[in-house]
Amino acid sequence: MDKINIGIIGCGNISGIYLTNLTQIFANTRVVACSDLDLDRAAAAAEQYGIPHVLGTSELLAREDIQIVVNLTTPKQHYEVSKQALLAGKHVYVEKPLTLSLEEGKALVQLAKEKGLMLGCAPDTFLGAGLQLCRKLIDDGYIGRPVAATAFMACHGHESWHPAPEFYYQGGGGPMFDMGPYYLTALASLLGPAKTVCGMTASAYEERTITSAPKFGQKIPVEVPTHVAGTILYQNGAVATMITSFDVWSSKLPRIEIYGTGGTLYVPDPNTFGGPVLLQPAGRKEALEIPMIHAYDENSRGIAVADMARSLITGDTHRANGELALHVLELMHAFHTSADSAQYVQLQTSCDRPAPLAPGLVKGYLDPA
Incomplete structure (x- = not known):
């Protein structure tokens, strides 16, 4: 090759x-x-x-x-x-x-x-085995027409473990710009481009104290919102509810769920490449774990x-x-712009849904043999 x-x-x-x-x-x-x-x-x-x-x-x-x-x-x-x-x-x-x-x-x-x-x-x-399986299940109609989604990333920030966590609380930082790309890129792959954003933001603390080495005890001024919440209207009509937060000590919220006219899809952590992927068809009391059929389930x-x-x-x-990345970048900014202006933000960029990967690829390759 x-x-x-x-x-x-x-x-x-x-x-x-x-x-x-x-x-x-x-x-x-x-x-x-x-x-x-x-x-x-x-x-x-x-x-x-x-x-x-x-x-x-x-x-x-x-x-x-x-x-x-x-x-x-x-x-x-x-x-x-x-x-x-x-x-x-x-x-x-x-x-x-x-x-x-x-x-x-x-x-x-x-x-x-x-x-x-x-x-x-x-x-x-989003090219990993878990999210590619989710993409195939949606494309093949297993949950019917997607009508809504949720996306949640809730933690208490990075100052307890990161050796130099200051930049997470400075301009260009915050939970949306740190973790939002994983969630928004996954949603773009699963649902397509977005149309409108409504956002609200807050900060629980004016400063943070580093408890990790080597800067233990140093104070960090918080310059950006550390709790960002809102909704996204996608071009296909689906509405997603999203939270990214550095202000939450513990949470049992799911990572991503996609709701369709024919069932619910439980999507794995979009910061990973594997599963599990759970599918709960309409009328069924329990979800089914769907076996992985794609390569690249490890990092x-x-x-x-x-x-x-x-x-x-x-x-x-x-x-x-670049078009996908720019659309995700605009989405992240739109949450903050909407919050600051108290208005909906109509997105100016768009993108195509990335082509799916074929199931059953040999590890190390991106095309079928």
Whole structure:
């Protein structure tokens, strides 16, 4: 199989699973260089994963043999690094969110279009076995016509475990921008694009106290809403109720449920790739656990990079594309804009539902044998 050469920019915590999968699992990717502001950290990653070149960002972008740049920098750097890579003629895949501001997101999508380049964005968990099974059950009519959904992410924030949790409570942070991409991307795959958003926001605390090492006891001022709730009207007529919160100590709320005219679908955690997937047809007292029929039920981050590599060879549309990421970005902003203005927000972007993956794929491949 043809391999597409990858360059990684950003060798922080999230890079490990990408490097594992892009160097060891997917048959069509080859990581040839990595870069980080801390070149020692990049060198350590290169040694661990057998990457031949450790380079500065400008050197990596100048290499003619690199076709896709995977941008794993912090969210505040997403726009500038992705823009530089596109201007250097590289296809780009960036960790979520696409950018912090909607205007910058639109600019990246437009630049990629002008350059004839692909732009992709995490999360790619919707390509995992669990959410792909949910997609097939909906498409095959097992719950009839989807009419409503719920999506809930409730926790008490990250200062009890994260070594540097400050950015979760600064501009561009908060529960919607941290975890919303997983839920909203999953819903876009299952229900399609959205039309209208109504949101409300609140914050339970003016400051947080870090209880994790190495910053135990440090105070964090809370600059963004930490409880975001609202509703989404989808173009297909379905209405979703959503909560993302850092203000909840404990909860028994489900992750995602889809309600149809013929039954209910219990969707697994969209921050994971597996199950369980439960289906409760209309009139049945108990739900059925549906066996997995798709590949990629383990942590497969980077699968969308492999899908982009596949598209470079086949010429068709990659699934975690810029239009999808931009639509999700607008949705996240819309909750806050609606809350601030006390008005509905009519969305200006849209996207196609990403094509489903075929059941029964061989691990490491994205097309049937």
